[in-house]
Amino acid sequence: MRQLCQLPLVGLLLFVLLPSQLCNICEVQEEDYSQLDPLISTMVKSKYTRGIQAANVLLSLKLAGISDQSSEGQMTRQVEDDVTNNMSNLTSGQLALSIMALGACQNPNTYFKQDRYLIRQLETKFKAEIENMERNDGNPLTNYYQLGLDVLALCLFKGNYSTTKVAELFTPENKNFRLGHKFSVDTGAMAVLALTCVKRSTYRENIKCHKKDLKRIKYNIASLVKKILHEKKENGLIGNIYSTGEAMQALFVSSRHYKEREWECQRTLDKVLEEISHGAFRMPIAAAQVLPALMGKTLLDINKYSCCINNTGYFNISPVTATPTVSPSYIKVHYSVKIRETYSTEITVRKGSVFLDVMEEAQKINKTEFGFTSVESSWGPYITSVQGVTANNNNRTYWQLLNNGKPLDQGVGSYIVHEGDNLEVRWSTY
Ligand code: B12
Ligand SMILES: *[C@@H]1O[C@H](CO)[C@@H](O)[C@H](O)[C@H]1NC(C)=O
Ligand SMILES: *[C@@H]1O[C@H](CO)[C@@H](O)[C@H](O)[C@H]1NC(C)=O
Ligand SMILES: *[C@@H]1O[C@H](CO)[C@@H](O)[C@H](O)[C@H]1NC(C)=O
Ligand SMILES: *[C@@H]1O[C@H](CO)[C@@H](O)[C@H](O)[C@H]1NC(C)=O
Ligand SMILES: *[C@@H]1O[C@H](CO)[C@@H](O)[C@H](O)[C@H]1NC(C)=O
Ligand SMILES: *[C@@H]1O[C@H](CO)[C@@H](O)[C@H](O)[C@H]1NC(C)=O
Numbered sequence: 001m002r003q004l005c006q007l008p009l010v011g012l013l014l015f016v017l018l019p020s021q022l023c024n025i026c027e028v029q030e031e032d033y034s035q036l037d038p039l040i041s042t043m044v045k046s047k048y049t050r051g052i053q054a055a056n057v058l059l060s061l062k063l064a065g066i067s068d069q070s071s072e073g074q075m076t077r078q079v080e081d082d083v084t085n086n087m088s089n090l091t092s093g094q095l096a097l098s099i100m101a102l103g104a105c106q107n108p109n110t111y112f113k114q115d116r117y118l119i120r121q122l123e124t125k126f127k128a129e130i131e132n133m134e135r136n137d138g139n140p141l142t143n144y145y146q147l148g149l150d151v152l153a154l155c156l157f158k159g160n161y162s163t164t165k166v167a168e169l170f171t172p173e174n175k176n177f178r179l180g181h182k183f184s185v186d187t188g189a190m191a192v193l194a195l196t197c198v199k200r201s202t203y204r205e206n207i208k209c210h211k212k213d214l215k216r217i218k219y220n221i222a223s224l225v226k227k228i229l230h231e232k233k234e235n236g237l238i239g240n241i242y243s244t245g246e247a248m249q250a251l252f253v254s255s256r257h258y259k260e261r262e263w264e265c266q267r268t269l270d271k272v273l274e275e276i277s278h279g280a281f282r283m284p285i286a287a288a289q290v291l292p293a294l295m296g297k298t299l300l301d302i303n304k305y306s307c308c309i310n311n312t313g314y315f316n317i318s319p320v321t322a323t324p325t326v327s328p329s330y331i332k333v334h335y336s337v338k339i340r341e342t343y344s345t346e347i348t349v350r351k352g353s354v355f356l357d358v359m360e361e362a363q364k365i366n367k368t369e370f371g372f373t374s375v376e377s378s379w380g381p382y383i384t385s386v387q388g389v390t391a392n393n394n395n396r397t398y399w400q401l402l403n404n405g406k407p408l409d410q411g412v413g414s415y416i417v418h419e420g421d422n423l424e425v426r427w428s429t430y
Pocket of ligand 2: 049050051081082086090
């Protein structure tokens with residue numbers, strides 16, 4: 001369908017004239033790369049049992065140009081295993097990430113030939129997301145972050161998608177941009193990257209056929225960028241520390257949509273570097289998501305030569321620093337489960353324990369009130385049910401984690417509890 005359109009001369013001219021590479025990029029200078037060592041060590045030294053974790057890390061290391069051949073080979077095999085043996089279990093976004101990890105820094109033309117099969121599978125999974133939206137009140141099988149990943153991978157690796165559909169899906173008013181009743185910066189950022197890719201390739205191919213769509217896509221990008229900038233905090237973060245890297249990528253590729261004074265990139269960069277030294281990115285996935293932006297890279301660079309420059313020499317990959325150890329002293333916290341009623345208890349755990357330890361202690365006290373299930377994910381254990389009540393994407397239900405009535409920005413496996421915490425898991429909609 002898209003091939004039917006000829007590239008009109010006007011389009012070509014416009015493409016040449018439009019400063020689409022115009023950028024507002026601040027990045028860590030080469031002489032300061034050592035500040036990134038903790039991120040890279042975390043990623044290289046961790047063991048990955050799941051293909052999706054390996055995919056995130058592999059993609060990030062490739063974008064950063066850091067190639068430790070033995071671990072890269074191992075991760076590549078893991079991702080390949082996952083897509084060959086586990087295809088039906090992969091969500092659309094997991095497959096999209098795997099495709100990007102395997103295809104990054106390869107000649108897109110040869111990659112395209114070898115892995116056409118994967119792209120076809122992604123087209124099918126993307127279609128299934130849209131069908132689920134049509135059946136279930138506009139709710140995809142997964143979420144809009146993953147739909148963004150899908151469109152990005154299809155766009156970068158020449159899959160088939162409808163530009164009109166993409167323009168229509170990613171309107172900023174769509175409820176799927178909100179999670180927990182707030183604009184999700186991560187989701188918005190992924191959409192900006194995906195839409196920018198689509199916009200650029202439409203310019204390249206067939207501007208004339210898609211005038212309306214293009215207009216809409218540009219409008220969507222502009223509004224999403226505005227919403228992202230609206231989440232900019234006094235300290236420089238955009239959303240929270242875990243969304244800032246992806247927000248930076250989105251702002252790098254969309255600088256024509258905001259004024260220079262609207263975003264002080266250096267302030268954001270400095271804050272992230274400070275947080276690295278405080279250990280905020282101890283989880284490989286967190287490190288993987290933030291690293292490319294710090295080196296001035298975005299997911300749109302996947303097919304570019306610049307993505308493959310070997311930077312390995314600049315880094316000192318040292319053993320990971322030990323995670324904080326659990327101490328012999330004890331602390332007391334308040335813990336409750338809220339569905340309609342609230343079920344509460346006091347729990348004593350060792351100092352340095354995480355939220356999950358508290359939940360396990362409570363479960364021992366009373367399995368009826370505090371029994372729960374979780375699944376392993378790339379961010380650690382994700383709570384799927386409490387008291388037998390199970391979260392479901394079709395009606396946007398989930399188990400929300402809070403402390404003192406405020407939602408946490410970490411999961412049960414990583415949030416370290418403190419004396420007097422008022423922990424809660426609450427049956428919620430997002
Ligand atoms: C969509 C989403 C959700 C959805 C997930 C359901 C759905 N409809 O898909 C909802 C809104 C329910 C959700 C909930 C939470 N989320 Co969330 N979520 C995301 C988001 C935007 C995309 C995830 C995704 O699809 N990734 C792509 C696919 C390919 O990877 P995946 O590993 O297969 O994805 C799965 C897991 O990520 C899992 N998941 C989603 N969120 C979280 C959070 C934790 C801690 C864990 C272990 C797993 C998990 O759900 C995904 C789909 O199955 C990310 C943003 C990001 N930068 O990654 C945040 C993100 C992962 N979430 C985050 C957080 C903090 C939470 C909550 C703890 C919030 C809270 N206070 O309750 C809860 C989880 C509580 C629980 N039950 O354990 C943080 C994690 C930071 C960290 N250091 O741990 C992120 C990075 C957002 C942010 N910037 O703060 N989330
Ligand atoms: C295959 O999928 C299952 C179910 O989603 C998951 O638990 C398992 O870890 C996956 N295998 C690999 C190698 O990633
Ligand atoms: C999917 O995962 C389940 C268990 O998690 C596994 O038994 C099954 O073989 C997997 N199927 C495919 C085709 O990937
Ligand atoms: C590509 O997708 C469009 C719309 O999604 C569809 O109409 C068309 O038939 C597809 N083409 C191929 C070759 O799959
Ligand atoms: C990159 O350079 C490092 C040393 O600087 C070397 O060990 C590594 O093999 C190189 N990687 C590639 C892919 O050339
Ligand atoms: C556990 O909670 C249930 C429901 O509130 C209650 O009926 C039961 O007696 C409790 N069991 C114990 C051992 O406290
Ligand atoms: C969500 O859907 C599940 C499964 O269909 C159902 O059990 C649950 O009651 C629904 N919850 C809400 C709040 O609609």
